[in-house]
Amino acid sequence: MTPTHLLDTQDWSVADVTALFNTADVMAQVMERTIKKVPALQGFTVGTLFFEPSTRTRLSFERAARAQSADVVSFAAGSSSLSKGESLKDTLRTVDAMQADLYVVRHAVSGVPHQLARWTDARIVNAGDGRRAHPTQALLDAYTFQKNFSGFDGFAGKKLAIVGDVLHSRVARSNAELWTKLGAQVTLCGPRTLLPPELEQPNVTLTTNIREAAEGAHAVMALRLQGERMQAGLLPSLAEYRVRFGVTEQVMAHAHPDALVMHPGPINRDVEISGALADSEGSVIEAQVANGVSVRMAVLYMLLVGRK
Amino acid sequence: MRVIIQNAHLRDGRGDHGAHDLYLQDGVIEGVNLGGKVDETFDAAGRLVTPAFIDLHAHLREPGQEQKEDLASGLAAAAAGGFGTVVSMANTTPPVDDPGVVASLIHKAERLGFARLRPAATLSRGLKGQELTDFAALKDAGAVMITDDGVPVADGHLMRRACEYALDHGLVIQTHSEDPGLRQNGVINEGVVSQRLGLPGNPVAAEAAMIYRDCEIAAMTGARVHIAHVSSKRGMQVVEFFRAQGAPITCEVTPHHLTLTDAVLETFDPIHKVAPPLRTAEDIAFLRDAVRRGVVDSIGTDHAPHTRAEKDRDMVAAPFGIGNIEVTFPLLYTELVEGDGLPLETLLHLLQAGPARVMSWSVPTFEPGQPADLVVLDLEAERAVQPETFKSKAKFSPWEGLSLKGWPMLTFVRGCVAYMSG
Numbered sequence: 004m005t006p007t008h009l010l011d012t013q014d015w016s017v018a019d020v021t022a023l024f025n026t027a028d029v030m031a032q033v034m035e036r037t038i039k040k041v042p043a044l045q046g047f048t049v050g051t052l053f054f055e056p057s058t059r060t061r062l063s064f065e066r067a068a069r070a071q072s073a074d075v076v077s078f079a080a081g082s083s084s085l086s087k088g089e090s091l092k093d094t095l096r097t098v099d100a101m102q103a104d105l106y107v108v109r110h111a112v113s114g115v116p117h118q119l120a121r122w123t124d125a126r127i128v129n130a131g132d133g134r135r136a137h138p139t140q141a142l143l144d145a146y147t148f149q150k151n152f153s154g155f156d157g158f159a160g161k162k163l164a165i166v167g168d169v170l171h172s173r174v175a176r177s178n179a180e181l182w183t184k185l186g187a188q189v190t191l192c193g194p195r196t197l198l199p200p201e202l203e204q205p206n207v208t209l210t211t212n213i214r215e216a217a218e219g220a221h222a223v224m225a226l227r228l229q230g231e232r233m234q235a236g237l238l239p240s241l242a243e244y245r246v247r248f249g250v251t252e253q254v255m256a257h258a259h260p261d262a263l264v265m266h267p268g269p270i271n272r273d274v275e276i277s278g279a280l281a282d283s284e285g286s287v288i289e290a291q292v293a294n295g296v297s298v299r300m301a302v303l304y305m306l307l308v309g310r311k
Numbered sequence: 312m313r314v315i316i317q318n319a320h321l322r323d324g325r326g327d328h329g330a331h332d333l334y335l336q337d338g339v340i341e342g343v344n345l346g347g348k349v350d351e352t353f354d355a356a357g358r359l360v361t362p363a364f365i366d367l368h369a370h371l372r373e374p375g376q377e378q379k380e381d382l383a384s385g386l387a388a389a390a391a392g393g394f395g396t397v398v399s400m401a402n403t404t405p406p407v408d409d410p411g412v413v414a415s416l417i418h419k420a421e422r423l424g425f426a427r428l429r430p431a432a433t434l435s436r437g438l439k440g441q442e443l444t445d446f447a448a449l450k451d452a453g454a455v456m457i458t459d460d461g462v463p464v465a466d467g468h469l470m471r472r473a474c475e476y477a478l479d480h481g482l483v484i485q486t487h488s489e490d491p492g493l494r495q496n497g498v499i500n501e502g503v504v505s506q507r508l509g510l511p512g513n514p515v516a517a518e519a520a521m522i523y524r525d526c527e528i529a530a531m532t533g534a535r536v537h538i539a540h541v542s543s544k545r546g547m548q549v550v551e552f553f554r555a556q557g558a559p560i561t562c563e564v565t566p567h568h569l570t571l572t573d574a575v576l577e578t579f580d581p582i583h584k585v586a587p588p589l590r591t592a593e594d595i596a597f598l599r600d601a602v603r604r605g606v607v608d609s610i611g612t613d614h615a616p617h618t619r620a621e622k623d624r625d626m627v628a629a630p631f632g633i634g635n636i637e638v639t640f641p642l643l644y645t646e647l648v649e650g651d652g653l654p655l656e657t658l659l660h661l662l663q664a665g666p667a668r669v670m671s672w673s674v675p676t677f678e679p680g681q682p683a684d685l686v687v688l689d690l691e692a693e694r695a696v697q698p699e700t701f702k703s704k705a706k707f708s709p710w711e712g713l714s715l716k717g718w719p720m721l722t723f724v725r726g727c728v729a730y731m732s733g
Contacts, residue, residue: 092623112625113509114579135509176509201506 005305008127010116011136012181020185024146026301027294033070034297044073047307050103052095052119053130054080054110059268060130060139063292064107067299073307076101091115095122105307108132126306134171140267141177143291143298145185148222150294151287153261158185164216164258165189166250167226167275170197170237174267175226179207192216193226193248196237213248217257224265225250225276241274251277255285263287312337314726315349316687318356322656323676324664333360335683338726342679353721355687362675363395363426363684363722364662367456367485368539368563368611369636371397371428374412375404380616380704382416385636386425388614388703390729392637393662393719395684396427398670402461406438407431410445410452417453425729426722427684431456434473434484438462443473446480455670458485460539465491467524474534483670485537486525488546489587493517498626500573500588508576510626513588519545526553529560537669538562540613542587544597551606561608561669564598566639569610570646571709581622581629583709585615599651602661609666610643610658612636616705634705638696640688642710644717683726686719694718702730 005022006014015023033041049068053061056079068075078098098106105126108116113133120127131137148163149155163182169175169191179189183206190208191198192215203209210216217223232238255262264276264286272278281288314335321328321343331343371385380388389397399416401407407416413430420428432454436442438461446457457477464470464486477484494517499505501512522538529536530553541547541562550562567585572592575583583589601607615632622629635642640662647653664674675681693716698708722730 090620090623091625093620110625112627115625117579118623118625133509173509176507199506201503 005309007306008116008120009138009302009306010120010127010129011177012138012141012184017185020142020145020181023142023298023301023305024149026304027146027297030300030304031294031297033300034293040070040072042072043304044068044071044307047105048074048076048101048103049105049107049303050098050101050125051075051077051107052098052109053078054108054115055131057109057131060109063295064128064130064299066296067303070296071300071304073303076103091118092122095119099123099125105303128302128306131173134173134176136177136180137173138177138181139295139299139302140174141181142302143295144178144224144265144267145181146298147265147287147291147294148263151263151290152221158182158187161187161221162219163187163189164192164220164223165226166192166213166216166223166248168197168228168232169193169202169226170199171229172226176202178224183207190216190220194238194244197232213250213254214257217254220258220262222263222265223250223255223258224267227267227269228271228275245274249275249277250280252280255280265291268292312726313341313349314351314353316353316355316360318354319360319687320355320358321677322359322361322659324362324660324674325676328677333677335723335726338683340677340679340681340683353687355721357691358720359688359690360685361659361688362663362677363686363724364393364640365396365666365675366394366612366614366636367398367537367609367666367669368460368565369397369399369614370402370461370616370632371399372403372616373416378618378704382420382428383423383425384702384704385614385616386420386423386428387730388636388701389426390722390724391702391719392612393640393686393688393722394426394636395686395722395724395729396429398456399428399430400460401431401433401458402438406433407454408433408436408438408444410448413449413452413454424724424727426724429453429455431458431460431485433457434459434464435469440465440469443469443476446476446482450480450482456483456485456537458487458539460485460487463487463489463491463521467528470525471528471532474528474532474536477534478532481671483535483537485539487539488518488521488525489513490517490521493520496627497588498584499576500590502573502591504573504576508579510576513586515543515545515590518543518587519549522546522549526550526558526560529553530556530558533559535559535561537608539611540565540568540587541598542568542594543590544594547597547601547606551601554606562606563609563611564602564607565611565613566635566642567613567633567709569595569598569602570642575709579626581624581626582633582707584626584629584631585633586631599647599653602647602657603653607661608669610639610661611666612639614703616703618705619707622707633709634701634703635708637701637703638708638710638715640719641715641717644690645715649716683723685723687721689718689720690716692716692718
């Protein structure tokens with residue numbers, strides 16, 4: 004049984020994830036055709052509820068829905084009548100009157116997808132909640148690794164290094180959850196102010212030393228650094244961050260020879276990742292975006308129709 | 312008006328007196344086993360009869376926030392929880408910083424006939440943390456406590472001057488001790504759970520550091536400082552450190568900090584969002600131990616009702632506060648006395664003589680002439696928490712469905728029925 008929602012990957016078994024990746028393979032083939040559309044979700048309505056602006060993720064989901072012939076209704080908090088003070092529940096009630104079968108939800112505060120799931124019969128896909136989870140990003144990252152790592156033979160024994168603002172990163176939390184579930188080791192790296200010690204757990208290690216993080220890693224993922232972290236007293240300067248935590252060719256020299264360079268986007272070139280490295284052969288940053296559509300197609304399909 | 316409560320198993324601060332017929336006349340205790348004609352008869356066979364509880368910390372929301380609670384609903388809820396006296400917090404709209412407002416609240420409450428109201432007034436004008444309020448005039452109007460509860464007093468200098476000024480008026484200063492800089496925008500205890508849930512954390516250090524500051528000021532000035540809602544082990548250790556030195560400090564713990572951990576936030580239901588935040592099992596164990604060792608002076612409910620719509624917002628936007636005044640005694644009786652071996656007399660003390668001593672009020676007993684404020688408790692029958700039956704306007708609860716013993720059956724205030732079960 005496929006889980007009802009995708010709030011995070013906690014209640015998704017390895018078998019569920021494997022089935023999802025197999026479905027994504029089929030979807031990837033669809034996206035290689037001249038006519039990039041199948042009728043798989045005809046008659047279904049997908050609602051995108053973006054309480055926090057995000058063009059890239061919303062586009063990816065809408066593409067994934069339309070490529071399967073689903074109808075899409077979009078609700079963006081900024082452009083709607085959502086006023087401060089309206090309860091989340093009232094907002095959902097309004098939107099729910101449009102009878103969508105599945106909502107893709109993004110919100111700046113953790114837990115909102117869980118709250119919505121309590122109040123609607125529709126399926127919920129979390130497209131990012133606060134610092135907590137961004138499960139489709141983690142799924143597409145793992146899928147990209149599986150597809151692109153030379154001679155991939157499973158996640159066991161593999162090491163993923165995630166470097167940057169771990170404290171505020173739902174991408175880091177979701178990847179740590181998913182990759183360890185699949186059998187990999189994850190190392191989280193960043194300045195101590197952005198690296199909460201509580202995130203350490205079995206198969207997840209923390210370090211403030213980027214060379215140690217990259218050592219033997221099969222994939223190195225740089226996280227976007229938000230400019231406002233300096234004002235919040237979390238970092239002294241961008242220059243110091245770049246020197247100590249920028250992912251560069253020198254850092255990658257410590258990694259596995261076939262290591263992949265990843266980034267969830269959007270990139271601050273030459274801040275958290277060197278521009279040359281982002282464009283290098285080992286970089287799968289563009290593949291991540293393309294795979295994002297296939298993986299999200301598979302997520303929508305599995306939740307609305309069921310496992311293939 | 313003369314009332315008899317038959318077969319009353321009496322227990323007050325002086326001890327257990329066994330079963331008697333208790334007579335109330337014209338609002339005071341008349342005596343036991345007197346005989347003679349009465350206007351009303353109640354039977355308390357099999358029940359415990361004890362002085363009504365005192366809550367030094369409840370948010371009744373009037374004036375200005377009557378959508379959440381008002382004097383009628385809040386004081387009825389208090390009576391239903393066995394409370395005969397409530398100190399209402401002053402963080403209302405506008406804040407209670409004006410003697411006229413204090414007087415009108417008391418006047419209104421007296422006509423209601425539920426629990427007695429003894430209002431707190433704010434420490435700073437407009438709750439802004441800048442200028443002191445008129446302590447003397449507020450006290451003359453009936454305010455019994457000075458507190459900016461709900462908002463920490465960030466400025467240590469203002470807290471010092473408030474303490475000094477309060478000395479001449481015999482007023483208790485209650486503090487909401489959390490350092491705003493350390494607390495930041497935290498909505499949950501900072502720790503393993505907050506990092507897993509990705510919610511902004513409020514570290515224990517925010518509470519412990521501010522308790523330390525407030526205790527230092529109490530020690531320096533000699534003012535009577537009551538530390539509200541101590542939620543953490545480290546915060547309680549600071550209180551103990553100062554009490555061991557004889558500083559004029561008393562402290563309070565709440566029902567929710569004694570029974571719930573931050574793990575309940577895993578549900579992402581903001582009804583569990585409260586300040587200071589729910590902590591860990593280790594903190595609960597330490598607070599319970601502090602209760603046992605006599606370090607804690609009072610249990611204050613910090614009853615803080617909100618509307619369901621406000622709690623149906625996201626975890627950051629939803630307001631802080633848990634409504635609990637109607638379940639406080641059954642909850643603590645079931646979980647601490649029955650479940651954790653706390654002597655019943657200790658729990659009763661923290662709801663009766665304990666808070667009375669914090670305020671320098673006379674300790675409630677059944678001696679003739681004492682106010683006839685009492686509660687009849689059923690310590691046997693088990694019943695689930697049913698928020699829809701609450702007198703409070705906040706008809707939801709973190710303990711919904713939990714089966715508890717120790718429900719108040721009957722509450723008398725001034726010798727009259729303020730609450731009757733069913």
